[in-house]
Amino acid sequence: MIAANEQRARALERLPVTYSLALRLRDAGLSRELIAECLRIEPEAVGPMMTIAEAKLAAILDESGPR
Template sequence: MSDESEREQALRQLPLPYSLALRLRDGGVDPALICEYIGVELAALEGVYRMAEAKLAALHDSPTGTTAAGPDTGAAEG
């Protein structure tokens, strides 16, 4: 799929909770529903977004597409 966006490729490399949170936010889904889907409290959601965006930025800045700390397969923490 050569027409796939760079952001989409990076989203596919994120751990599922982070990827799902960003995709749902971008799709206009209610924050309370996003929290339910990814298993965090509403008060923690902004932190999840920040962490997900930081992970995306690290993927973008890394020549190999992986972060310096290696793959993160853990759930989103809040």
């Protein structure tokens, strides 16, 4: 069975770059403002971006299932 962290890392690699980067930046502890700056989006758009990124990540994790 693949460790949860490794499975998540593999799933992040399968995401479109913008969504993967958004989640990685948040995981690294960056503020909403810094994430927005890195992604070149408005700070108000970070929340919705994270919601979409998390949904896409969950779909990939569900599709790959436990190993």
